Amino acid sequence: GESVGLHLPTLSVQEGDNSIINCAYSNSASDYFIWYKQESGKGPQFIIDIRSNMDKRQGQRVTVLLNKTVKHLSLQIAATQPGDSAVYFCAENIIGNNDMRFGAGTRLTVKP
Amino acid sequence: DTGVSQDPRHKITKRGQNVTFRCDPISEHNRLYWYRQTLGQGPEFLTYFQNEAQLEKSRLLSDRFSAERPKGSFSTLEIQRTEQGDSAMYLCASSRGGGQPQHFGDGTRLSIL
Numbered sequence: 001g002e003s004v005g006l007h008l009p010t011l012s013v014q015e016g017d018n019s020i021i022n023c024a025y026s027n028s029a030s031d032y033f034i035w036y037k038q039e040s041g042k043g044p045q046f047i048i049d050i051r052s053n054m055d056k057r058q059g060q061r062v063t064v065l066l067n068k069t070v071k072h073l074s075l076q077i078a079a080t081q082p083g084d085s086a087v088y089f090c091a092e093n094i095i096g097n098n099d100m101r102f103g104a105g106t107r108l109t110v111k112p
Numbered sequence: 113d114t115g116v117s118q119d120p121r122h123k124i125t126k127r128g129q130n131v132t133f134r135c136d137p138i139s140e141h142n143r144l145y146w147y148r149q150t151l152g153q154g155p156e157f158l159t160y161f162q163n164e165a166q167l168e169k170s171r172l173l174s175d176r177f178s179a180e181r182p183k184g185s186f187s188t189l190e191i192q193r194t195e196q197g198d199s200a201m202y203l204c205a206s207s208r209g210g211g212q213p214q215h216f217g218d219g220t221r222l223s224i225l
Binding site (some may be wrong): 032034036040042043044046047049051089091093095096098099100101102103104105 | 116118143145152153154155156157158168170199203205210211213214215216217218219
């Protein structure tokens with residue numbers, strides 16, 4: 001079946017560098033995407049979302065890029081900080097459906 | 113906005129026992145979702161409420177699982193005759209509506225002995 005996945009299970013970056021976390025999705029009908037951050041022992045925390053009528057959206061230190069042609073989603077974190085260390089999930093949804101599908105996640109480790 | 117609250121945070125029980133979890137969503141959110149998350153995996157959708165109506169259930173939700181949202185506010189998830197495979201983190205989320213971000217609680221971690 002169609003599913004959301006991530007290219008890399010782990011990513012290690014130096015503090016202050018930029019991080020890029022990638023996500024591939026295969027359901028071409030998906031039209032709403034969210035990035036979540038999950039720290040150990042906590043629930044997923046909303047970071048940023050994007051709808052399929054956009055290809056880029058920026059937040060505070062984060063940017064999400066959506067390439068519908070190749071069904072690819074990325075999260076860019078500027079000036080990565082130790083507090084950014086966590087597991088990052090992308091999730092996809094068809095607006096009107098209620099089951100948001102998550103990938104397995106990428107663990108980001110920030111080295112001081 | 114006090115966020116989504118879940119209780120208890122941890123539950124340890126023997127196989128075969130019944131357990132019940134509670135979720136209090138963000139007050140102005142009319143949609144409430146339950147997910148299950150196992151170690152190293154992303155959350156998996158279980159069920160969804162629009163106000164008090166349970167509108168969708170995943171095939172993951174066997175007949176041992178039941179969820180309610182009696183007054184359209186808090187929700188409970190009950191698992192009867194628990195099995196080893198039920199050990200997981202049970203997450204609740206709420207949203208204002210479709211196409212809106214779902215905000216999660218910190219979950220209830222269930223361990224079956």
